Amino acid sequence: MRLSVAWTLALLALLFGMARPAPAQARRWERQAREQLAHAVQGLREKGFERPRLTRVSALDNEESEASAVTLNAGRGYAVVGVCDADCSGLHLVVSTAAGSDIAADRSGGGVPLVRITPRETGSYRVKAVMAACRMSPCWYGVAVVEER
Amino acid sequence: MARDVRLWLLAPLVACAAVALAYLPPRGVRDRGDRGWFGPRAPTPTAARQRAQALAGEWRAAQAAVRLAESRGRLPVAPAEGPALLFVGPDSVPVAPRRRVAAALDSAWHQLGLGETKISVGVVLQFRPGADRPGAPSERGGGVAYLLPDSTDRTACVVLLPPGLGLTRWLLSERRPEDRFRLEDWLAASLGPCAFYAAYGAPGKPVRRWLAQRGFDLALAPAWRDPPQGSPYVGFFVNSMTRTWNWEWVYHQSFPAVACLGGRAGGCREAVLAGAGGDWRDSVPRVLVPSRVWWRQQRLIAGERYLADVARAVGPERFVRFWNSPLPVDTALAAALGEPVGEWTARWQGSLGPPLPPLGASAPLGSALLALLLAAGALSGVALSAARRQVR
Numbered sequence: 165m166r167l168s169v170a171w172t173l174a175l176l177a178l179l180f181g182m183a184r185p186a187p188a189q190a191r192r193w194e195r196q197a198r199e200q201l202a203h204a205v206q207g208l209r210e211k212g213f214e215r216p217r218l219t220r221v222s223a224l225d226n227e228e229s230e231a232s233a234v235t236l237n238a239g240r241g242y243a244v245v246g247v248c249d250a251d252c253s254g255l256h257l258v259v260s261t262a263a264g265s266d267i268a269a270d271r272s273g274g275g276v277p278l279v280r281i282t283p284r285e286t287g288s289y290r291v292k293a294v295m296a297a298c299r300m301s302p303c304w305y306g307v308a309v310v311e312e313r
Numbered sequence: 314m315a316r317d318v319r320l321w322l323l324a325p326l327v328a329c330a331a332v333a334l335a336y337l338p339p340r341g342v343r344d345r346g347d348r349g350w351f352g353p354r355a356p357t358p359t360a361a362r363q364r365a366q367a368l369a370g371e372w373r374a375a376q377a378a379v380r381l382a383e384s385r386g387r388l389p390v391a392p393a394e395g396p397a398l399l400f401v402g403p404d405s406v407p408v409a410p411r412r413r414v415a416a417a418l419d420s421a422w423h424q425l426g427l428g429e430t431k432i433s434v435g436v437v438l439q440f441r442p443g444a445d446r447p448g449a450p451s452e453r454g455g456g457v458a459y460l461l462p463d464s465t466d467r468t469a470c471v472v473l474l475p476p477g478l479g480l481t482r483w484l485l486s487e488r489r490p491e492d493r494f495r496l497e498d499w500l501a502a503s504l505g506p507c508a509f510y511a512a513y514g515a516p517g518k519p520v521r522r523w524l525a526q527r528g529f530d531l532a533l534a535p536a537w538r539d540p541p542q543g544s545p546y547v548g549f550f551v552n553s554m555t556r557t558w559n560w561e562w563v564y565h566q567s568f569p570a571v572a573c574l575g576g577r578a579g580g581c582r583e584a585v586l587a588g589a590g591g592d593w594r595d596s597v598p599r600v601l602v603p604s605r606v607w608w609r610q611q612r613l614i615a616g617e618r619y620l621a622d623v624a625r626a627v628g629p630e631r632f633v634r635f636w637n638s639p640l641p642v643d644t645a646l647a648a649a650l651g652e653p654v655g656e657w658t659a660r661w662q663g664s665l666g667p668p669l670p671p672l673g674a675s676a677p678l679g680s681a682l683l684a685l686l687l688a689a690g691a692l693s694g695v696a697l698s699a700a701r702r703q704v705r
Binding site for chain 1: 432517633
């Protein structure tokens with residue numbers, strides 16, 4: 165019971181984070197990333213995915229990367245989706261274990277990378293976003309990790 | 314003494330007098346009575362005084378870094394299309410000057426062609442740095458300082474502007490602005506590298522390392538909207554009557570800078586690309602405190618507006634490609650310019666002012682003529698003497 169309450173609270177927190185509108189002072193490029201991420205997550209939900217386990221919106225200079233930690237459950241399917249602003253033409257996503265071993269990646273070079281994984285072990289994983297092609301730095305990007313129903 | 318001997322003694326003396334008349338005083342040497350206006354008028358400081366001045370400079374730079382860090386958190390949220398403005402100083406700054414400065418800053422922003430930018434700019438106008446600590450150098454001698462974006466905050470650039478005493482009095486007064494001084498121009502020029510960040514985003518790693526190595530000396534003046542008439546301060550070092558450079562000032566510049574001013578493409582390339590290779594540190598200093606007398610000695614004459622002139626010449630699209638390029642600086646810059654860096658820069662430098670006399674070991678025309686005249690005289694004398702001395 166205690167676990168389910170905590171889980172519900174966590175989901176509500178994630179939901180709040182996702183549904184929160186861009187801050188009033190957010191500039192055009194940040195708004196683009198937030199809107200695109202919401203759109204991508206909505207698209208995944210229509211394909212049978214739940215609410216996101218992780219969402220992150222931030223800015224990166226060209227050729228820079230940033231990693232976020234997320235806990236994933238063994239045997240469950242996940243989709244990791246990334247988006248970026250209008251100046252960005254290449255965002256890479258790499259999912260790795262906490263020890264640093266890459267388990268899945270999308271380096272196809274598009275602006276909307278998508279990675280699908282089914283972890284064998286429950287534990288902490290790292291989702292790394294790499295800004296591969298940004299015309300004018302910094303470029304805003306967003307990443308969401310969504311669990312299959 | 315025989316007449317011939319007197320002649321032989323007199324002829325060299327006349328030749329020496331001619332040479333002395335032509336070459337004394339030597340060219341490029343200041344008169345003794347003239348202390349010059351470019352160099353410091355005070356006597357040359359002792360080694361101890363120079364050390365104390367250097368320490369005071371470092372102190373002011375550190376203080377500027379502290380002020381920037383303190384002010385960063387107090388800056389109001391920047392409007393969508395303009396910089397944020399913060400006044401630091403007496404609480405009694407009247408409303409009218411505040412409004413006047415805010416309006417001028419807004420005009421300066423649009424004067425630079427900036428609108429909504431990825432990197433926001435905050436301007437801290439520090440009217441009075443506060444009471445000096447006993448024994449510590451005065452902060453009043455400090456100049457503008459910049460807090461550049463980095464990985465801890467990629468989207469904000471802060472300018473610390475300490476107006477001098479006269480400007481402070483004028484800004485805080487209710488008087489109408491004087492015609493000679495345009496507050497907008499001063500504010501636009503003071504945005505410096507932050508204006509480049511706002512206009513073209515954060516530079517790629519090679520350009521960032523290159524500029525950091527040389528203190529952003531090529532990106533201090535965001536003059537890409539100014540007419541291409543050269544640097545305003547360079548005019549101070551050209552004699553308007555004779556159209557010649559002030560030699561004392563020229564002698565203070567670096568060898569590549571003078572070579573470039575003399576039209577040598579190799580010197581221009583060296584002057585521009587200094588610092589472009591060798592140092593591969595990933596992080597660069599975030600706080601930038603340019604020297605207040607940067608114009609005294611430059612790596613490239615009028616270099617403070619070099620990248621602004623490049624941006625105007627090649628257009629914003631090509632400039633952004635260079636600015637953000639992962640390629641080495643010389644490759645990226647040559648690609649943007651469409652020709653080798655040295656050639657373009659030599660032409661650009663040539664447009665700034667009158668050409669220098671030819672550099673290197675070349676005799677001036679007057680000297681060559683005098684030498685020929687003296688040689689002809691000596692030969693004639695010898696020939697005449699030889700013709701008279703006939704063996705009977």
